[in-house]
Amino acid sequence: MSSVLKIEKMTHYFGGLRAVSNFNIDLPSGALWGLIGPNGAGKTTIFNLITGVHNPSSGNIIFLDQHIAGKAPYQIVHMGIARTFQNLRIFNSLSVLDNIRIARHYTTEKSRYLTTRSIESQQNFLHTTIFDSIFRTPTYNNVEQQIKEEAYELLKIFKLESCMYSTAKNLPYGMLRKLEIARALATHPSLLLLDEPAAGMNPAEVGELMELIRFIRDKFNLTILLIEHHMKVVMGICEYIKVIDFGETIAEGKPNEVANNPKVIEAYLGKGD
Amino acid sequence: MKIPIIDFIYKKFIKRRMTIFIVGALLVMFLIILLQKYNILNAYIIQIINVSLVYVILAVSLNLINGFTGQFSIGHMGFAAVGAYVSATITTLVLKITPNSFSHYLIFILSLIAGGIVAAILGFIIGFPSLRLKGDYLAIVTLGFGEIIRTILNNIDYVGGPRGLLGIPKFSTFPIIFVIAILTIIIIRNIVYSTHGRALLSIRENEVASELVGINTTKYKILSFVIGAFFAGIGGGLLAHLVQIAHPTQFGFMYSFLILIMVYAGGMGSISGSVIAAFGLTFLSEGLRVGLYSLSNLLKFTVGDQWRMVIYSLLLIFIMLFKTEGLMGMKEIKVLIPEEEDIHE
Numbered sequence: 001m002s003s004v005l006k007i008e009k010m011t012h013y014f015g016g017l018r019a020v021s022n023f024n025i026d027l028p029s030g031a032l033w034g035l036i037g038p039n040g041a042g043k044t045t046i047f048n049l050i051t052g053v054h055n056p057s058s059g060n061i062i063f064l065d066q067h068i069a070g071k072a073p074y075q076i077v078h079m080g081i082a083r084t085f086q087n088l089r090i091f092n093s094l095s096v097l098d099n100i101r102i103a104r105h106y107t108t109e110k111s112r113y114l115t116t117r118s119i120e121s122q123q124n125f126l127h128t129t130i131f132d133s134i135f136r137t138p139t140y141n142n143v144e145q146q147i148k149e150e151a152y153e154l155l156k157i158f159k160l161e162s163c164m165y166s167t168a169k170n171l172p173y174g175m176l177r178k179l180e181i182a183r184a185l186a187t188h189p190s191l192l193l194l195d196e197p198a199a200g201m202n203p204a205e206v207g208e209l210m211e212l213i214r215f216i217r218d219k220f221n222l223t224i225l226l227i228e229h230h231m232k233v234v235m236g237i238c239e240y241i242k243v244i245d246f247g248e249t250i251a252e253g254k255p256n257e258v259a260n261n262p263k264v265i266e267a268y269l270g271k272g273d
Numbered sequence: 274m275k276i277p278i279i280d281f282i283y284k285k286f287i288k289r290r291m292t293i294f295i296v297g298a299l300l301v302m303f304l305i306i307l308l309q310k311y312n313i314l315n316a317y318i319i320q321i322i323n324v325s326l327v328y329v330i331l332a333v334s335l336n337l338i339n340g341f342t343g344q345f346s347i348g349h350m351g352f353a354a355v356g357a358y359v360s361a362t363i364t365t366l367v368l369k370i371t372p373n374s375f376s377h378y379l380i381f382i383l384s385l386i387a388g389g390i391v392a393a394i395l396g397f398i399i400g401f402p403s404l405r406l407k408g409d410y411l412a413i414v415t416l417g418f419g420e421i422i423r424t425i426l427n428n429i430d431y432v433g434g435p436r437g438l439l440g441i442p443k444f445s446t447f448p449i450i451f452v453i454a455i456l457t458i459i460i461i462r463n464i465v466y467s468t469h470g471r472a473l474l475s476i477r478e479n480e481v482a483s484e485l486v487g488i489n490t491t492k493y494k495i496l497s498f499v500i501g502a503f504f505a506g507i508g509g510g511l512l513a514h515l516v517q518i519a520h521p522t523q524f525g526f527m528y529s530f531l532i533l534i535m536v537y538a539g540g541m542g543s544i545s546g547s548v549i550a551a552f553g554l555t556f557l558s559e560g561l562r563v564g565l566y567s568l569s570n571l572l573k574f575t576v577g578d579q580w581r582m583v584i585y586s587l588l589l590i591f592i593m594l595f596k597t598e599g600l601m602g603m604k605e606i607k608v609l610i611p612e613e614e615d616i617h618e
Contacts (some may be wrong), residue, residue, distance in 0.1 A: 051485060077487035089482035091475050093603065102475045105468050106487030130496065133467035134460050140467065144613060147468060187487050 004029050004191055004223045005050070005081075010059030010069075012049055019045045021247040023059070025225075027191070032217055032224045034238030036258075038267055042247040043227045044086055047193050051083050052076045063191065064115050071113070078106060078113035082189035084180045086196045086227075092169040096160055099168055099179060100151040103186035108143050121188045151186065157216070158182045174205040178212070185220060192216075194226040198233045206230060210237050235259065243267065291459070294608040298455045302448060309447070320515075321559050323447055326454040327512045328551035332535040333461050333544055334504035339533070340541035341465055342497040343477025344404065345412040348419030349505050349532050354524035355395055355422060356388030356506025357513035358432055361441045363387060364514070366431070371442050381444040385453075385510040392506025393499045400498040405491050407480060419526050426521045437520030438513070445515035453511065457504050458609075462544055464500065466611050473497050477542075538592050539599050544609055546601030553600075558585060 005027040012020040020042045027033060035043050048054045050061060052073040061069045068076050091099050107125045114122065125146070132140040155161040158178045163171060168179065177197060184192060197213070198206050210233055217224055228234045234241060234255065241258045243251040245267040251258055258264055286292055305322065308314045314322075335349045363384035364370055370377040395418075403414040432438045464470050472493050475483040484490050513519040531554075539550030561581045569576045592600065 053481070053485075072489075073484045074487050074489045077485060083485060085482070089479050089485075091478035091482065094471075094474060094478060098471055098474070101468065102471045102483070102488070103486040105472050106489075108468055128468065130464065130467075130469045133469050134463050136463060143468065148613075183486060 002029050003027060004031075004064060005225070006060075006062040007050070008060040008062070010046075010049060010056045010061065012045060012054060013057045019247050020049065020056075023244075023247075023249060025242065027223055027225060029223055030217070030221070032213070032237060032239050033226075034234045034241040034255075035225060035227045035244065036229070036234055036241060037244035037250075040246075041244040041267075043244055044195060045247075046244070047083060047195055047227065050076075050193065051081060064117060066115065074106070075113040077187050077189075078111045078118065079115045080118045080188070080190040081193065082184035082187045082191070083193035084177075084184050084195055084197060086199065088176050088180055090168045090176055090180060090183075092167075094168060095165050096155065096168055096171065096179060097148070097151055097164040099183050100154055100186045101147050103183045104147050104150060107188065108147070115190075117190050118188060121190075154182050154186055157219070158212070174201050177201060177209070181212075181216070185216065190221070190223060192222050192224045194224060194228075196227055196229060198228060198230040206233060209233070213237055290608045290610070290612060294459075295455070297608070298451075302451050305447065305451075319447055321555060323445065323450050323515050324512075325552045325555040326447075326450045327445075327508050327515065328532065328535060328555055329454045329548050330457045330504055330508035330511070331532045332539065332547040332551045333457055334501045334508070335532050336536045336539075336542070336544065336547045337461050337464070337473075337497055337504075338501040339536055340543070340547075341470065341477060342473045342494060343480075344494060344498065345409060346415045346498065346501070347412050347533055348415030348417070348526070348529050349501070350509075350524040350526070350529040351415070351419030351422040352392040352396060352502040352505035353509030353512065354419075354426060354519075354521070355392040356385070356509035357519045357524070358388075358426060358438065358509075359391045359506070360384040360388035360510035361438050361513040361519045362432060364444065365438065365441050372444050372446075378444065378449075381514065382449075385507050388510040389503040389506035392509070393503035396499045396502025397495060400495045400502075404494040404498060416526060416529075419524070419529055423521045423524055426524075432519070435521065437518050437523075439518055441513055441517045441519060443514060443517050445511045450511050450515070453507065457507075458544060458548065461500075461504075462609050465544070466614055469493075469496075474542075534589060537599055538589060540601035540603060541599060542603040543599065543601035543605055545606040546599055546604075549600055554585075557588065561585060 003026050005025065007023055007025045010020060010023045011018065023046060035046065037043055045054070049056045052068070052071050052075070055070050060067060063079060063081060066079065068079065091102060107122050108128045110127055126139060126143045128139055128143040152161060152164070155164050158181070160175060160179060160182065168176065171179065181194065181197065198209055201209060213224065214237060216222060226238070238255055241252065241255055242249055243258055243264050250263045250267055251261045305314065309319055331349060331353060335346065338344050338346045364381055368380060370380055372378065399414055399418050403410045426432060427435050472488045475488060476490050476493060480490055535550040535554055536547055538554065539546030561584055562578065565576045565578065565581055
């Protein structure tokens with residue numbers, strides 16, 4: 001299997017603090033991997049480094065054979081990496097539909113940062129400029145219709161179509177989590193980074209979420225890397241797990257191997273006398 | 274029986290809200306022209322209406338920057354000054370045209386656009402460095418920009434320096450200002466209710482998330498700023514040809530704040546709110562002048578003009594106390610919302 005994301009010796013400092021040290025990963029296409037570790041271990045920092053929010057102090061990030069370290073976040077999204085956030089970042093006072101449509105916006109303009117794969121998935125998309133919007137040309141109408149139909153399809157998958165016109169901030173927490181995943185998918189990614197998707201969900205919702213993650217991976221042909229504290233989710237759906245503590249990778253392997261690793265138990269529960 | 278072409282025209286044009294809006298606006302325009310003709314509305318009232326319409330252009334364009342894109346620009350009159358001086362220089366100093374022929378009016382319109390374009394270019398020059406940063410830098414830069422423009426104009430002798438640019442021909446008649454104000458509203462509305470407009474809204478809502486769904490936030494912030502500056506330039510040009518003088522003090526920061534107040538009082542992110550506030554505050558300010566004068570006569574006791582601003586500010590404070598989000602909030606009157614954006618429950 002070809003590798004989608006390859007990170008080599010990535011290290012990042014916040015001032016004098018080494019947040020991530022010597023992180024390596026080689027994520028094969030179609031994989032569903034997990035990233036776990038105690039609070040403050042540097043998991044979200046790794047996501048921020050991959051998505052361009054921070055630039056790594058050293059090391060390479062290679063996504064589909066292209067170096068992405070140092071690129072702006074929006075350029076990395078154009079290349080095909082989408083993410084969700086640990087603390088939700090929803091466009092609160094806009095409607096659910098608008099949240100999705102905004103994520104689909106960049107595909108309506110010509111981008112210089114598309115990869116061969118994102119070009120393939122976007123070849124049917126119409127392009128538009130702001131002058132189309134101002135003068136309401138036929139192109140504008142076609143683009144708007146295309147965006148709306150696609151957003152509706154996506155919302156149907158997440159069972160959010162019944163509340164597509166409600167203001168996002170009025171939705172319950174579990175639905176906002178789903179909305180954020182749907183919004184990430186609207187950018188047509190090939191790699192999806194999920195930052196604690198199950199946080200704040202009740203057990204029924206967690207079960208549903210696990211099904212959903214598996215389903216979208218197959219349906220959208222995705223590679224998924226997820227951060228999660230909920231062990232049921234991690235052990236239940238991840239094929240491979242990397243454990244981080246204080247920025248260092250302390251263990252990796254299949255779920256059951258990791259669960260029994262003494263270093264992991266020590267990191268989570270402390271050392272026994 | 275349905276005739277396809279008529280059916281098509283009916284659905285595409287007649288049934289549209291935009292058509293209702295344009296037809297309604299034209300009716301209002303002709304009504305006012307008619308009332309003016311039969312002297313029911315005197316020149317004073319018409320002048321207030323004209324000034325209000327200029328403020329509509331300025332407030333709606335500032336709303337695009339402050340209300341819809343969520344940036345904080347407080348030097349909008351600086352761009353208006355640029356537009357005013359550029360267009361007035363073209364009509365008064367360079368071409369020396371007078372409002373007596375159609376071609377002169379055409380040149381006037383072109384000079385307005387030239388003023389708008391120069392303002393937009395300046396908007397790009399100051400927006401490009403300051404909009405790349407997140408936070409309040411734009412407010413400081415735009416405030417400084419407005420003052421710099423004023424000082425520079427004070428020192429250019431060619432345009433009159435501190436005397437101001439005098440003898441500008443009165444090209445800005447009611448129909449011209451009205452049509453340009455309506456066009457501004459339509460263009461800003463078309464931008465806001467489009468995929469590009471939603472990109473602007475997402476920057477206001479959450480800039481980080483916006484960037485991480487693929488939106489080049491710097492580009493869109495600059496775009497909205499440049500469009501806002503363009504319309505401010507046009508508004509300034511109209512103002513100069515309305516009051517027939519372009520003077521540096523006309524474009525001081527107090528007037529920038531006046532537009533800012535209109536945007537906030539009307540509602541951040543509401544075009545109709547800005548329109549209502551621009552008319553409301555201009556008429557309020559003038560109405561208090563007349564009102565206090567009559568009150569003085571009635572009471573046989575002089576109520577000074579300084580009380581006008583006290584009452585005016587008190588009313589603004591009450592608006593902000595009881596309608597924190599402005600008169601309209603983020604709501605819009607229905608004719609300005611495209612049918613496609615309707616909520617189907």
